[in-house]
Amino acid sequence: MASATTDKQGRPTDEDLTRRILSAAADLLGTQGYQQLSVERVAKTVGCGKTAIYRRYPDKGALVAATLRAQVEVGQAPDHGDVRADLLEHALQNQRNQQLSPQQRNGLQAMFEPDVFPALWESFFRHRRQQGVDIIDRAVARGELPADVHHDILLDTIAGLTLYRQSVKRIHLDQHHYVDIIDALVTSPPSRLPDADEQVPHVP
Numbered sequence: 001m002a003s004a005t006t007d008k009q010g011r012p013t014d015e016d017l018t019r020r021i022l023s024a025a026a027d028l029l030g031t032q033g034y035q036q037l038s039v040e041r042v043a044k045t046v047g048c049g050k051t052a053i054y055r056r057y058p059d060k061g062a063l064v065a066a067t068l069r070a071q072v073e074v075g076q077a078p079d080h081g082d083v084r085a086d087l088l089e090h091a092l093q094n095q096r097n098q099q100l101s102p103q104q105r106n107g108l109q110a111m112f113e114p115d116v117f118p119a120l121w122e123s124f125f126r127h128r129r130q131q132g133v134d135i136i137d138r139a140v141a142r143g144e145l146p147a148d149v150h151h152d153i154l155l156d157t158i159a160g161l162t163l164y165r166q167s168v169k170r171i172h173l174d175q176h177h178y179v180d181i182i183d184a185l186v187t188s189p190p191s192r193l194p195d196a197d198e199q200v201p202h203v204p
Contacts, residue, residue: 020048027045071104074128094162098163100167129155150191154185
C-alpha cells in the first residue's frame, strides 16, 4: 500500500516533493549562500529533475523566496480592542519568526537579494505590515492614537528593535522591554511630517 507521501507507483506526491525541495534549498542556502545555490544543486540533492522545480518556481529567486517564506508565519491578526495589547502580540510574532538556527540566519541574508525580495514582500512582509497598519488604524478610530500618527515609523521602531537585538546582536528581548517601548510609542507617538514622502514602495 502506498504511504501518505507517495503515489501508487511509489513516487513522492507533489506536496511531499515540494517540502523536500524547500528543505534542500534551505540547507544549501544556509551552508553555501545565495550566490552558490543553484536549481541544479537543489535538484541533485533532492533527486528530482530541474523541471520539477521549475514547475513550482520560475527561477532561483522565486525558489529562495518560497524557502524563506516557509520558515516564518504571518500569524493571526490581533484585535483585542487595545492598541498596546495588539502591538505586543504583533511584535511577539515577529520575535518568534526570528528565533532561527545559525544556519537559518545565514540563509536569511538572501532576503535582500533583488531577485528574492519582491516575491518575499508579496507573500509575507506585505501581510505583516498590513496587520500593523490595521492595528494603528483601529487605534486611531478608538481615539488611542492621533490621526497624524506615522504608521511606518511606529511599526519600524518595534520591528527594528527585534531585528537588531535578536538577529544582529543575538540577545533575547524580554517581553517587558516590548511593553516599555510600546507604551512609550503610544504615549508619545511619532507624527507624519508635512510634505514628506511617507511611503517607500516595496520596503517592509
